[in-house]
Amino acid sequence: MTEQTPGGYTGKILRVNLSDKSISIEEPDDKFYRQYFGGTALIGYYLLKELKPGIDPLGPDNKLIFSAGVITGVPCAGCGRSGVGSKSPLTDGWGDSQAGGFWPAELKRAGWDTIIVEGKAANPVYLWVNDNKVEIRDASHLWGKATKEVEKQIQDELGDKRVRIAQIGPAGEKLVRFACILNDTTHAYGRNGHGAVMGSKMLKAIAVRGNQALPLAHPEKVGEVAKWLRDNYKVLSAGLTAHGTSEGVPGLNEKGILPTRNFQEGQFEGYMDIAGATMTETILVGRDNCYACPINCKRKVEVGPPYNVDPVYGGPEYETIAALGSFCGGNDLKAIAKGNQICNAYGLDTISTGNSIAFAMECFERGILSKEDTGGIELKFGNAEAMMTMVEIIAKRQGLGDILAEGTMRAAEKIGHGAAEYAMQIKGQELPMHEPRGKVGLGIGYAISPTGADHNHNMHDTEYAIEGRPLEVIKAMGIQEPLSPLDLSPAKVRMFRYVVNWQHFQNCAVICCFQPFNWSHLVQLVNGATGWNTSVFELMKVGERALALARVFNAREGYTAKDDIIPERLYEAFNSGPLKDKKIGKQTMHQALQTYYKMAGWDPERAVPTAEKLQELDLGWVVEELDKTVIKK
Amino acid sequence: MTEQTPGGYTGKILRVNLSDKSISIEEPDDKFYRQYFGGTALIGYYLLKELKPGIDPLGPDNKLIFSAGVITGVPCAGCGRSGVGSKSPLTDGWGDSQAGGFWPAELKRAGWDTIIVEGKAANPVYLWVNDNKVEIRDASHLWGKATKEVEKQIQDELGDKRVRIAQIGPAGEKLVRFACILNDTTHAYGRNGHGAVMGSKMLKAIAVRGNQALPLAHPEKVGEVAKWLRDNYKVLSAGLTAHGTSEGVPGLNEKGILPTRNFQEGQFEGYMDIAGATMTETILVGRDNCYACPINCKRKVEVGPPYNVDPVYGGPEYETIAALGSFCGGNDLKAIAKGNQICNAYGLDTISTGNSIAFAMECFERGILSKEDTGGIELKFGNAEAMMTMVEIIAKRQGLGDILAEGTMRAAEKIGHGAAEYAMQIKGQELPMHEPRGKVGLGIGYAISPTGADHNHNMHDTEYAIEGRPLEVIKAMGIQEPLSPLDLSPAKVRMFRYVVNWQHFQNCAVICCFQPFNWSHLVQLVNGATGWNTSVFELMKVGERALALARVFNAREGYTAKDDIIPERLYEAFNSGPLKDKKIGKQTMHQALQTYYKMAGWDPERAVPTAEKLQELDLGWVVEELDKTVIKK
Secondary structure, three states: OOOOOOOOOOOOEEEEEOOOOEEEEEOOOHHHHHHHOOHHHHHHHHHHHHOOOOOOOOOOOOOEEEEEOOOOOOOOOOOOOEEEEEEOOOOOOEEEEEEOOOHHHHHHHOOOOEEEEEOOOOOOEEEEEEOOEEEEEEOOOOOOOOHHHHHHHHHHHHOOOOOEEEEOOHHHHOOOOOEOEEEOOOEEEOHHHHHHHHHHOOEEEEEEEOOOOOOOOOHHHHHHHHHHHHHHHHHHOHHHHHHHHHHHHHHHHHHOOOOEOOOOEOOOOOHHHHOHHHHHHOOEEEEEOOOOOOOOOEEEEOEOOOOOEOHHHOOOOHHHHHHHOHHHOOOOHHHHHHHHHHHHHHOEOHHHHHHHHHHHHHHHHOOOOOHHHHOOOOOOOOOHHHHHHHHHHHHOOOOHHHHHOOOHHHHHHHHOOOHHHHOOEEOOEEOOOOOOOOOOHHHHHHHHOOOOOOOOOOOOOHHHOOOOHHHHHHHHOOOOOOOOOOOOOHHHHHHHHHHHHHHHHHHHHOOOOOOOOOHHHHHHHHHHHHOOOOOHHHHHHHHHHHHHHHHHHHHHOOOOHHHOOOOHHHHOOEOOOOOEOOOOOHHHHHHHHHHHHHHHOEEOOOOEEOHHHHHHOOOHHHHHHHHOOOOOO | OOOOOOOOOOOOEEEEEOOOOEEEEEOOOHHHHHHHOOHHHHHHHHHHHHOOOOOOOOOOOOOEEEEEOOOOOOOOOOOOOEEEEEEOOOOOOEEEEEEOOOHHHHHHHOOOOEEEEEOOOOOOEEEEEEOOEEEEEEOOOOOOOOHHHHHHHHHHHHOOOOOEEEEOOHHHHOOOOOEOEEEOOOEEEOHHHHHHHHHHOOEEEEEEEOOOOOOOOOHHHHHHHHHHHHHHHHHHOHHHHHHHHHHHHHHHHHHOOOOEOOOOEOOOOOHHHHOHHHHHHOOEEEEEOOOOOOOOOEEEEOEOOOOOEOHHHOOOOHHHHHHHOHHHOOOOHHHHHHHHHHHHHHOEOHHHHHHHHHHHHHHHHOOOOOHHHHOOOOOOOOOHHHHHHHHHHHHOOOOHHHHHOOOHHHHHHHHOOOHHHHOOEEOOEEOOOOOHHHOOHHHHHHHHOOOOOOOOOOOOOHHHOOOOHHHHHHHHOOOOOOOOOOOOOHHHHHHHHHHHHHHHHHHHHOOOOOOOOOHHHHHHHHHHHHOOOOOHHHHHHHHHHHHHHHHHHHHHOOOOHHHOOOOHHHHOOEOOOOOEOOOOOHHHHHHHHHHHHHHHOEEOOOOEEOHHHHHHOOOHHHHHHHHOOOOOO
C-alpha cells in the first residue's frame, strides 16, 4: 500500500439512532482523521457539533460515542483501547473515558472506527455489529442481568464465542450516575457515568465481530515498535507483570500519598494487606491482558465462600484496591475483590463507588448519617462487610444506596447538615485515588480536567518521574530537571501543561499509558499505521485540540474558572506522616491556575481557549460556540 | 562515547575584551546548551543579560557574538553555519545574522562554540584563535584593505593556508550601518550591520585554525543523515546545484513577485538576463560549497575588463541579483557581478546596498535628489554604471554614498522632501528581495521580525510550498492543506507562527535552510551529535525561545506593536501583472498581527511575550526585563 492510501483507520463511522432505528454511515476524509484522530478529540468534534447546551444527559438528546483511534487494532501492545464520550450525568458537562480489552480492536476489524448512538429505544435493545451488517436486536431478556451472564447469552444466541461485547450492568439500567460500561466484563470505561447514559437509551450492549484485516501503510514500521516492546517489557514493565497496577501501593504509602479514609489521611496502617505483591501471593490465580499486549498487567483472582469471587470478573486494579480499601479504611483484600466483582457484574465505576461509600462512612462517623439512614448498617471506616453491602445497594439503588447512586455532590445536597464538606468531588465527579497534597501539580490537573476530578487526563505520576523512561518524555518536552512534587511554580505549571496535552493526545490515540513507549515509538506507530509523516509536535496539538473541545463544551454549559476548584480538605495539612504540616497554599493554587490559563492561551475568567487559541488549533468553527452559553452557574 | 558524555558542542565559550585585552573561558553545562542551543537563542541569552538598554550600538558597550550551534561542524551538509549577533546600528534594536562557509566548522574544531567580543581596541587588531591559544594581534597593516588581500596576508603571516578568516572590509571600518562580516571572502553575515559593530571595535578579523575532532555521541546516526543527503540531493536540489540560489528568478517574475524598481513593480522586463540559468551559460566558471555540503549552490564567476570580476569573491546570490539587478532596474549581469564583488571586497550587505541605491534612484527620478546631490551621476533605474559607482561610494562613504551608508531610514530623514515614503525599510533595516504582496504571510513576517525587514526569520517561500518537501514539514505541523499565498486568515497566521518558530530554531541550530531535510533528519542530527533524546516539539520551543529573547530585547529598547509595520507602498496594488489590483488590506494586516500576537501569547500592545509565555519557554529570568524599557518611542 502506498503512502497515499489511508491505513490505521477504517474510514467509516457508524451512526445508529435508537429512536427511529435508522442506521447510517459517515466516511470522513484523511484530513479529518489527522485533525481529530479518534477518542477524545473525535468525540469532542461530534459532541460539540451535535449536542445543544443544556440538554438532559439522561434524555434522548444526549449522544453516546464509542471511538477508537487511528492506531487502535494495530498489532502492537497498547493499541487495544477505545474512548467513549457523552454529556456526563455526573457533571452535566463534558464526559469521556477509556477502556482496553479486546472489543476496540474487534470494532476496527469489523470495519468501524467509531459508533455514534443517538436517541432512545422504546424497549431494551442491543446492537449487533457483524462486519458491515448492523442490527438493532431486542434485549428485553437481558435487562436486569449481570454482565457475565449477558456476555454468555449474547455469544450463545449469536452462535459465536468470539463475539466481543461492550455492555452495561443493572446499575446502568437504573441510571446510577456513575455507572460504567464494560468491555469483556473486566475492562471498564469507568468515569463520568457513560453507563447511565447507555442505560437511559435502553441500550444493553454492543456486540461486535469483525473479519477484516486493518489496513496498515507500513506494517514493518509497526512491527518494529511491537518488537521493541516485546524485547523490553520484561525489564521495563516487570512490576506491572508481576503485581499489576497495585504494585505501587507500598511506595505511595511510604510517601504519604495513599488516599485513606476519604482523604483524611495519606497513610494506611493496612497498606501491605492490599498491596499488589500480597494479591500475587494470596488470591491471584492468573494474569490477563488486552489486545496484542504481552505485559499481562490484568489480574485474575478467585476467592471461595462466603465471598465467591469468580475469575471472570478480573482482579481489582490499583484504583479499586484503594477506593474500596484504604479509602474506606479497609484492609480485607478478599472483600475488596468481592466489591470489585459486584462493580463489574453490575457495571459501577469502582472509583466513584468507593469514594461515595467513604463519603457516607465519614458522614456516619460524624453523626450526619444515622443507623436509621443506613438501614441499620454500622457504616464505619474499616467495616468490610458494610463496604460490600453498600456497593450492592448502590448498584440496586436501594435505601441509602439510592441516594449515593446520584454521586456525592447530589447526595450531599440531599443529606444536608454540612455533608458537602465531606464529598470529595470536583464538578460532580468523585476524586480518584491520587493525592494532590504530595504531588501538587496533580491538583491543577484535577481542577482543570474537563471531566471533573480524574486521573486519566493529567498523567498523575509525572511528578515522581525523576528517572527512567518518563523523564525521557519530559526531557523531550524541554524540561531538563525534575521538579519537586511539592512545587507549584510556573515551571511546574508549564510541565503540567505539556503533560496534560500529551495525556489528552494519548486519549485520542487511544493508547495505553502503561506502555513504556517513548515519543518516537508513538510517532512511528502512527506513521506506520496511517502512512502519514506526522511529528510529536502535531500529536501534541491533537491533544491540545481535544482538551480545547472539551473545555468549550463545558463553557457552553456555564462552567467558568470559578468551577476549577479542588475540595477544601485538600488545602489542609496532614497531622502525621512524611507530609505532616505540608499544605497546598490556596492562593498559590489560585495563582498557578491563573498562570495555567494564560500559558495555555485561555481566557482567565471563563477558563476556556481564546478565539485565537482555537484558531491556532485549527478550530475556527468552534469560535462561535463560545457565545452559546445557556446556563449561568 | 556514552549518552552522558556531551557531543556536538565543545562546551567552551571564549570571551575577549578588546578594551583591556582580557581573555576568558566559560563552560556552560549541558542544560544550558539544550535550552539555548547556539546561534540566535544563545546570542539572545547573552545580549539580554549583558547589554543595558539604550547603549550605543557603535560604542564599546555593545557586544559582538559569533555563535555556532550544537550541530555546527558535524560532518553533514548544512552544518557549516554560524550566527552573529549584536545590538544593530541599523535598528537600534536586536540584530542577528547567519553565514556559512568553512569558518564556523573550523571554530568548532578549534574547540569553541561561541566567541563574545566586548569593548573596543585602541588600534586595529585581529584575533587569532589557534585551538586553545588565543591572541589579540595588531591589524594596523590590514586596516583599509579589501577582504581578499587581508585573507591572504593573515594566512601568510600565520604561515598556514588552512586558517579560516571572518573579517570586515573597509565599509565596516567606516561604520557603514549595513556593513557585513564575511567568512572566507564570500559568505556574508549580511543583515543588521554587524560589520559596523566589528569596525567600531577596531576588530578587523577573527582567524581560526583547529585540530580537534568534534565529539559526537552517535556518529553513525549523523552518518545516516549525511548519507541520505548525498543519496538524494542530486534529485531534490538539482536546481540549486545547476543554477544556484537565483534559479527561481523566472518563476518569481511569472508570479509577479520579482521585486523591481524599489517595489514599484513586481515584474521585470529583463528578468531572463539575470536568471540563474543565464549566469550558468555566461559568466559562471565554477561552483562552490560550504563545509561538508555536496550541493555546491555557491557560484564562481569571472568577467574580464572593464569589469574585472575575480572568482575569489564568488558569484551573486539571488538576493544580490535582485537587489543590484531588478530592484535597481538593471539587467546587466556582469555589472551585478561587479557590484557583488565590491560588496564582498569592501564588506557591504548586498541587500541593503541595492535597496539603498534603488531608494536613491527613485528619489532622483522624482526630483527629490538632483545631479548636484549625486555628484553628477544620472541616478536612474537601469543605469548599471551608476549602480556600480554607488556601491563603491557607499562603501567609501563618499558624497551621496556617505548619506546612504546610514541606511535608508536615516538617509531619508537627512534628504527630507518626503523621501521617507520611498525608503523600503522596517525598523531601520531595508527589505530583502521578497514581495509580500504575492505571499502576504511574509508581510507578517517582515512586520514582526525582531531584526527589522528580513527574510531569514520567516521562511519566505512557505506560501508557495504546495507540494514536495516543504509541505511535508508543514503537514507535520498539523497543517494539511496549502493556503493561498494571498490569504491572511487566522489559518495563515497560524501557519506563519509555526514556520517562524521553526525558522528561528534553524537559526539556533544554525542549519542551512536550503537543505532538503525533513524534521526527522534534524532531530536525528541533533540527537546523533549530542546524545540527547530531543524531539521536534522541544526544538520548536527552542525557536520560540529565541524569538522571545529577541522581542524582549526590542521591547526594552522601546519597540511596541506600533513598530510592527510594513512600508505603505506594500499596501498599494500593482498596475499590471498577475497581481494587478490585488492588494493587502491594511485593516486585514492589522487584524492578522493582532491575531498573531494573541496566538503567540504576546501582549498585543507591546507585542512582546507575556510573563506566562516567558515562563512557558523556561525564561522566568526574563520576566523582569519586561520592565526595563528606557526609551519610549
